[in-house]
Amino acid sequence: MAETEYLLLIAGMGLVTYIPRYLPLFFLAQRELPCWLIEWLDMIPVAILSALVFSELFLSGTPRHLELVQAKSLVAIPTILVALRTRSLGWTVISGMILFWLAEKII
Amino acid sequence: MLLMRSGPSQEDSTTSNDHRKGLKSPPPSGTLREGFKAAWPICVGYLPLGFAFGVLAQKAGLGPLDIALMSVLVYAGSSQFIAVAMLSSAAAPLSIILTTFIVNFRHFLMSSSLAVYLHGESRGFLSLFAYGVTDESFAINLVKFREGRWHRYQALAVNQISNLAWIGSTTFGGYAGQFVLAGSLGIDYALIAMFLCLLTFQLRGRIYLLTAIVSGAAAIAISFVVAGNSFVIMASLFGATAGFALKRYARKRRSHYGGD
Numbered sequence: 001m002a003e004t005e006y007l008l009l010i011a012g013m014g015l016v017t018y019i020p021r022y023l024p025l026f027f028l029a030q031r032e033l034p035c036w037l038i039e040w041l042d043m044i045p046v047a048i049l050s051a052l053v054f055s056e057l058f059l060s061g062t063p064r065h066l067e068l069v070q071a072k073s074l075v076a077i078p079t080i081l082v083a084l085r086t087r088s089l090g091w092t093v094i095s096g097m098i099l100f101w102l103a104e105k106i107i
Numbered sequence: 108m109l110l111m112r113s114g115p116s117q118e119d120s121t122t123s124n125d126h127r128k129g130l131k132s133p134p135p136s137g138t139l140r141e142g143f144k145a146a147w148p149i150c151v152g153y154l155p156l157g158f159a160f161g162v163l164a165q166k167a168g169l170g171p172l173d174i175a176l177m178s179v180l181v182y183a184g185s186s187q188f189i190a191v192a193m194l195s196s197a198a199a200p201l202s203i204i205l206t207t208f209i210v211n212f213r214h215f216l217m218s219s220s221l222a223v224y225l226h227g228e229s230r231g232f233l234s235l236f237a238y239g240v241t242d243e244s245f246a247i248n249l250v251k252f253r254e255g256r257w258h259r260y261q262a263l264a265v266n267q268i269s270n271l272a273w274i275g276s277t278t279f280g281g282y283a284g285q286f287v288l289a290g291s292l293g294i295d296y297a298l299i300a301m302f303l304c305l306l307t308f309q310l311r312g313r314i315y316l317l318t319a320i321v322s323g324a325a326a327i328a329i330s331f332v333v334a335g336n337s338f339v340i341m342a343s344l345f346g347a348t349a350g351f352a353l354k355r356y357a358r359k360r361r362s363h364y365g366g367d
Contacts, residue, residue, distance in 0.1 A: 014180035028222035054323030090151020096300025097293030
C-alpha cells in the first residue's frame with residue numbers, strides 16, 4: 001500500500017470514528033434529556049461490552065461457528081475473578097494474558 | 108499550565124456533592140493529579156494492549172510512524188486491531204473504513220450517556236472531549252460522574268492521559284515487534300481481558316447481569332444471520348432495550364404490590 005493511500009485510509013478511519021463520538025455530545029448536551037432516555041442509555045454500556053465479550057469468547061473462525069469450551073472462554077473465568085478481586089484494569093489485562101499464554105501451552 | 112493552577116477551593120471534595128455545580132467552575136486544583144489517579148488503571152491496561160497492537164501492526168508491514176499516526180488519528184483500539192488484520196489480508200481501504208465505522212459506532216451510544224453529565228458545555232470543550240471517548244475512558248468517567256464530584260476537566264485529563272499511553276505503547280510495540288514472535292506472550296488475549304474487566308465493572312445488580320446475558324446471547328444469535336461486525340450494534344440495542352423494559356416492569360410490579 002502506497003504511503004498516500006495509507007494516509008487517506010487512516011484519515012478516513014479517523015473521521016468515521018470521530019463523528020459518532022462527537023454528534024451526541026453536540027446535540028444532547030445542549031438540552032435536558034427525558035428520564036426514560038437516561039434510563040435506557042444507562043443500560044447501553046453493559047449491553048455493548050457483553051455483546052463484544054460473548055462474540056470474542058464463544059465464536060471462532062471464518063465462517064464463524066459456536067465453540068463454547070475453548071482456551072479463550074475457560075481463561076475468562078479466572079480473569080473475571082481477578083477483575084472482581086483487584087478492581088484493576090491493568091492487573092486484569094496482565095493476568096488474562098499470562099493465563100491465556102499458559103492455557104495455550106497446556107492445551 | 109491552566110490545569111495546574113490552584114483554585115480558591117483547595118478541597119473540592121468538601122464543597123459540593125452536585126456534579127452540575129462543579130461543571131461550571133474552573134478546573135479545581137489537582138485536576139491532573141486526580142486525572143492520573145483515575146487514568147492509571149487504563150494506562151496499565153493500554154501498555155500490554157498497545158504493545159500487542161504495535162507488534163501485530165509491525166508484522167503486517169507498518170512502520171512505527173504509520174502506527175503512531177493511526178493511533179493519533181483513529182484512537183480506537185479494537186478497530187485498529189481489525190484494520191491491521193484486514194490490511195494483512197489486502198482488503199480494500201473503503202471496506203476497512205466502513206468496518207471501522209460500524210465497529211466504532213458504539214461510541215455514539217457512549218457519548219450519548221456521557222452527554223447527561225456535560226450538559227450546557229461549550230462546543231470547543233465538547234469537540235476536544237469527544238476525541239477521547241473510548242470504552243475505557245467512558246467506563247471510568249461514567250462511574251466517577253455517577254459518584255458526583257467529578258469535574259469535566261478531570262474527565263478530559265483522563266481522556267488525554269489515556270490517549271498518550273495508547274500512542275506511546277503502540278509506537279513502542281511497532282519498534283519492538285521485530286524481536287517478538289507472533290502469538291507469544293498471550294498478546295492475543297489482551298483485548299478480551301480488557302473487555303472482560305470493563306464488563307465486570309458494569310455489573311451493578313441483577314438487572315445489569317440479565318441485560319448482559321440477553322445482549323451476549325443476542326450477539327451470538329445475530330452473528331449467524333448477519334455478515335460482518337454489525338451484529339454487535341444490533342445486539343447492544345436489543346439488549347439495552349430489553350434491560351430497560353425489564354427495569355420498568357420490575358419497578359411497576361414493586362409499586363403495584365408494595366404501594367409506593
